[in-house]
Amino acid sequence: MKPVKVGLLGLGTVGTGVVRIIEKHQEDLQRQTGSAIEIAKILVQDKSKLRNISVDADKLTENVWDVIGDSEIDIVIEVMGGVSSTKEHILTALGNGKHVVTANKDLMAMHGAEILAKAAEHGCDVFYEASVAGGIPIIRALVEGFSSDRITKIMGIVNGTTNYILTKMSQEGAAYADVLKEAQELGYAEADPTSDVEGLDAARKMTILSTLGFHANVALGDVEAKGISKVTKEDIQYGKKLGYEVKLLGIAENHDGHISVSVQPTMVKSSHPLASVNGVFNAVYVTGEAVGETMFYGAGAGELPTATSVVADLVAVVRNLKLGINGRTVLAPYKEKKLKTDEQIASKNFILLHVEDKAGVLAQITQIFAHHEVSLESVFQHPNQSNPKAEIIIITHDANQASMKNVLKQFDSMDVIHAIKSVYRVEG
Amino acid sequence: MKPVKVGLLGLGTVGTGVVRIIEKHQEDLQRQTGSAIEIAKILVQDKSKLRNISVDADKLTENVWDVIGDSEIDIVIEVMGGVSSTKEHILTALGNGKHVVTANKDLMAMHGAEILAKAAEHGCDVFYEASVAGGIPIIRALVEGFSSDRITKIMGIVNGTTNYILTKMSQEGAAYADVLKEAQELGYAEADPTSDVEGLDAARKMTILSTLGFHANVALGDVEAKGISKVTKEDIQYGKKLGYEVKLLGIAENHDGHISVSVQPTMVKSSHPLASVNGVFNAVYVTGEAVGETMFYGAGAGELPTATSVVADLVAVVRNLKLGINGRTVLAPYKEKKLKTDEQIASKNFILLHVEDKAGVLAQITQIFAHHEVSLESVFQHPNQSNPKAEIIIITHDANQASMKNVLKQFDSMDVIHAIKSVYRVEG
Structure with a gap:
């Protein structure tokens, strides 16, 4: 033959x-x-x-x-x-x-x-x-394995470089710049690491996964991408204390045809399977209406x-x-793309604030959340005993992005809040 | 239409x-x-x-x-x-x-x-x-996703009932019989649980997976199956102390066309992704020559x-x-089935012995391992301080099954060894 x-x-x-x-x-x-x-x-x-x-x-x-x-x-x-x-x-x-x-x-x-x-x-x-995701047959899973289902959420650790960096920062308490340098020496990060560390590479992959998973033509420009270059070892340590690992997650959601796709460093509950995906490994966590929660794990590159x-x-x-069937097995996206507004995107949030150390500050802060109808899961005051600055960590319940932006804007204008040190989406 | x-x-x-x-x-x-x-x-x-x-x-x-x-x-x-x-x-x-x-x-x-x-x-x-494995598209992954690769090992948590029982035993320190009863009340276990708890259900699934993964007609009778009904809470607690979780694993291996398939309770290193697959969830861990290690996780039933x-x-x-291509997409097994002998099946092992509490016993025991060319990774004497009986836990390096059988046979005949309390394969 x-x-x-x-x-x-x-x-x-x-x-x-x-x-x-x-x-x-x-x-x-x-x-x-x-x-x-x-x-x-x-x-x-x-x-x-x-x-x-x-x-x-x-x-x-x-x-x-x-x-x-x-x-x-x-x-x-x-x-x-x-x-x-x-x-x-x-x-x-x-x-x-x-x-x-x-x-x-x-x-x-x-x-x-x-x-x-x-x-x-x-x-x-x-x-x-x-x-x-390199060797993981995730496209086949979405296109064939879940052809019968409606995918509602795709969360992916789809960039090995950033996962390597965050894993090292978590396991060794090291600073971002030091680990990045080491990753570059080992060949895990490029000389110009921008595309990886700023989440652009992950955004491209999420564009592909969400287009296939949701049957709508998601464009790269639809993906809000934020990278890991601002993640501090303090954030990671605080996260660990409260039972979270920081991971760069691509998150695509679909509720009744309304779609959002983003990439951002995320606090992932330690018990969630994505939290223990370490080093250069990749994993994609897919939720379907019928199939429930599934995960696909493996080498993302190499x-x-x-x-x-x-x-x-x-x-x-x-x-x-x-x-004799070439060109006849591909299903083109058949759904209209409807992007979610900020009001429709909801998540839990982790917020670390540096505040003035005086009575009444916490009351002021919680009042602002209440005013914007953001309810709180927990509040930790002075989480770091050895740090004399007054610090507050707040974990919200599911809050929509518009309300969260309003809360943060108001914080920004308050004298008693010295700094909004960090804000993370929370998953798991 | x-x-x-x-x-x-x-x-x-x-x-x-x-x-x-x-x-x-x-x-x-x-x-x-x-x-x-x-x-x-x-x-x-x-x-x-x-x-x-x-x-x-x-x-x-x-x-x-x-x-x-x-x-x-x-x-x-x-x-x-x-x-x-x-x-x-x-x-x-x-x-x-x-x-x-x-x-x-x-x-x-x-x-x-x-x-x-x-x-x-x-x-x-x-x-x-x-x-x-219910909703996990594992057959598609083997048949299509890894069509280009040679699968060398498939490890599966493919029975939700037993994984639920072992998870409960591990998390709550409960006894097998109590958890089984609870599982039956919740509908997670059948009134006659034999097929699940004795590993027969898992053996059937491993027959299917190994046939597809290795392209050889593996028969149900080729699978050595051992269930969880003899797993004690003590075994689980000792395992945890040494950094292992007990899981009922189906393990199929293929070295140059020589195949072994088994189902057995296994000590899985806590850091291994299979160790944190809990409750009724299933997962299949597939290793390929080229793709390396991958895992597929999701609901195994329901x-x-x-x-x-x-x-x-x-x-x-x-x-x-x-x-118009029905009946033309299936690839029949095309490799001759060659089953491994006991000499060809190797693994690490966990052995818990009750021994006579006198000098020289450990020397006798380690000598027997040496005689059968089984080398040891670690030995723990009196691992349980509160138990007055002399207990020894031994973890071997990779040892072939024939040698292990000889070692255990010799232990059986020794007066200073009161009981071979448990033997587990070790993975991860």
């Missing part, structure tokens, strides 16, 4: 993993798909570069057209990253009738709808399991975990080829 | 959930599949029975033939349980060209190969996601979680109907 020919765009970490898995598991893949799978061409930036994988030199090319324009190639795997020129390459490949597997979250978060439309037009598959998802997508494309 | 007609065998807990979800999510299901889905007939034992769901009385029948023999019905959902007569009904339905969705673990563990062969012969789908999986399978069948 004629082998299925695959073109690879990129031979970095994930690309190398893809080559390794296809070589090592060739026999199993053949059993799984009924076809031999051959990597026919690989686009690289520099053919002469030394690599820690041996690849037939004839297969390497520096010209993208050798891959996306080669009529012998059935499937293009895109693991080169980038957005605008990569998008053009993928659109061209689809235009040439090639199926596409991509690990590119930026691309799918920003241009997913356009790419999927082009694929549908040309009867091609586009799969992107690896774009979210050569082989991510390549596992890429090659699983490749297997799916080849199976579809054999069945 | 003509609706797809479904026949339901059984209207118990899961059947009721299936009817509810199909009614409530009808519009979404139509979007997902391109077809209206109609429950045309429902087999019940007693048509006149009062039910907590209102169903058109015309649809109820006490005659199975009205479902499996009705030429209008495209898909049969089997949620009645039972094995031998149920198997005949399903084979007949398949013979009549009907696709089958079942939640029946007993049936699939015992007769899965025969049923799948019959389905293949008639070009029919048979899906059974709900047969293992009306709606289980029905979620049943209806997700129904969606898959209807999608296949639309694509």
